Amino acid sequence: AQSVTQLDSQVPVFEEAPVELRCNYSSSVSVYLFWYVQYPNQGLQLLLKYLSGSTLVKGINGFEAEFNKSQTSFHLRKPSVHISDTAEYFCAVSDRGGYQKVTFGTGTKLQVIP
Amino acid sequence: DAGVTQSPTHLIKTRGQQVTLRCSPKSGHDTVSWYQQALGQGPQFIFQYYEEEERQRGNFPDRFSGHQFPNYSSELNVNALLLGDSALYLCASLGTVDNSPLHFGNGTRLTVT
Numbered sequence: 001a002q003s004v005t006q007l008d009s010q011v012p013v014f015e016e017a018p019v020e021l022r023c024n025y026s027s028s029v030s031v032y033l034f035w036y037v038q039y040p041n042q043g044l045q046l047l048l049k050y051l052s053g054s055t056l057v058k059g060i061n062g063f064e065a066e067f068n069k070s071q072t073s074f075h076l077r078k079p080s081v082h083i084s085d086t087a088e089y090f091c092a093v094s095d096r097g098g099y100q101k102v103t104f105g106t107g108t109k110l111q112v113i114p
Numbered sequence: 115d116a117g118v119t120q121s122p123t124h125l126i127k128t129r130g131q132q133v134t135l136r137c138s139p140k141s142g143h144d145t146v147s148w149y150q151q152a153l154g155q156g157p158q159f160i161f162q163y164y165e166e167e168e169r170q171r172g173n174f175p176d177r178f179s180g181h182q183f184p185n186y187s188s189e190l191n192v193n194a195l196l197l198g199d200s201a202l203y204l205c206a207s208l209g210t211v212d213n214s215p216l217h218f219g220n221g222t223r224l225t226v227t
Contacts, residue, residue, distance in 0.1 A: 104156035
């Protein structure tokens with residue numbers, strides 16, 4: 001079984017400041033890792049994914065994440081946030097089988113302050 | 115290219131009633147997963163359908179059932195509704211060809227009173 005822990009439920013940050021949203025996972029097998037974003041009253045949109053290869057993954061909207069196998073972490077970062085980044089962010093993990101269920105964390109609400 | 119579409123967008127039901135939610139997957143996708151997202155929580159996996167059969171199931175009671183049609187669209191049925199079933203129900207699809215991650219619809223907001 002897998003689990004995902006998002007260490008911060010809310011992260012306030014000033015506009016144009018950098019941000020890091022933390023994610024740790026637990027699994028007995030190799031995994032795929034994802035970050036999704038959810039805007040109010042909408043579904044989830046994929047930001048980025050780690051399947052294999054380079055541990056630094058770049059996604060949409062200027063976000064990137066780094067896979068750290070030894071620390072079982074997959075933290076999300078952005079060097080300069082915008083008001084439009086205000087949303088809830090979910091870290092997720094799935095088995096490398098690819099079609100197995102995806103397990104989500106409880107989410108981190110990013111609030112960008114003007 | 116149409117993405118994942120869900121209907122209805124909102125629904126209000128009374129405790130004890132039954133509800134059916136519908137999902138059309140993204141074009142080219144043949145696998146549908148359903149998730150329940152309670153307020154303030156992350157999505158919880160309910161089940162996944164492929165080739166009209168339930169392939170995997172999460173920790174949900176038998177009151178939750180589903181169906182997949184030959185055109186890959188899917189339904190989620192919940193019987194004997196409880197107040198705790200109030201949530202956003204998300205449908206997600208993926209295709210077997212490109213092994214892409216889940217593509218989500220905007221969900222159905224179910225309120226049980």
